[in-house]
Amino acid sequence: ETGVTQSPTHLIKTRGQQVTLRCSSQSGHNTVSWYQQALGQGPQFIFQYYREEENGRGNFPPRFSGLQFPNYSSELNVNALELDDSALYLCASSLRATGRVYGYTFGSGTRLTVV
Amino acid sequence: AQRVTQPEKLLSVFKGAPVELKCNYSYSGSPELFWYVQYSRQRLQLLLRHISRESIKGFTADLNKGETSFHLKKPFAQEEDSAMYYCALSGLGGTSYGKLTFGQGTILTVHP
Numbered sequence: 011e012t013g014v015t016q017s018p019t020h021l022i023k024t025r026g027q028q029v030t031l032r033c034s035s036q037s038g039h040n041t042v043s044w045y046q047q048a049l050g051q052g053p054q055f056i057f058q059y060y061r062e063e064e065n066g067r068g069n070f071p072p073r074f075s076g077l078q079f080p081n082y083s084s085e086l087n088v089n090a091l092e093l094d095d096s097a098l099y100l101c102a103s104s105l106r107a108t109g110r111v112y113g114y115t116f117g118s119g120t121r122l123t124v125v
Numbered sequence: 126a127q128r129v130t131q132p133e134k135l136l137s138v139f140k141g142a143p144v145e146l147k148c149n150y151s152y153s154g155s156p157e158l159f160w161y162v163q164y165s166r167q168r169l170q171l172l173l174r175h176i177s178r179e180s181i182k183g184f185t186a187d188l189n190k191g192e193t194s195f196h197l198k199k200p201f202a203q204e205e206d207s208a209m210y211y212c213a214l215s216g217l218g219g220t221s222y223g224k225l226t227f228g229q230g231t232i233l234t235v236h237p
Contacts, residue, residue, distance in 0.1 A: 041223060052211050052227030053169070066224050100169065104223060111215070111223045116169040
């Protein structure tokens, strides 16, 4: 059984650029969530994907968007990067079944630095 | 709105001493509560969730709906318990379903 893997591990971008972060879900999981963790803060929910559709969104602007693919892997895209977007981005996968969520598992994250 | 508060940013105890990490929450409905732990240079991992009512690594947490608290306790702390601990909440329906709201975290240091 493989865990959640994220790529790349580190990334440096310039303000105004666009970035794509990738996540492979744990085997058997059908739901992916993305979180932003600023330095010294707890993770903040960005959005969740279930059955390839966005299913819940946190307080983040539309320039944060995502995709979930048929194999349950996912991408997080951020357009028009701002300095405040510098953070650790975490992906978490889980299994939604019979009205409950099981096995919420986090990846190691992608450290994004915007300069 | 759902919110999780961990009032202590830092907590230091000596090995063998009892430890309690505090967590208070606000949520209009029946939430699901979790504790996550992050050891140095490792990923965030689930320590326990209240519905399972199990003890992991000697830690327990009781959901107190009257006080809206979910404090994490261990009777005898070990040096290997030193880590960052996050309390988190998830709603059980609607747009809160599966969405975790985290507290700010508490850094626990257990001294020898």
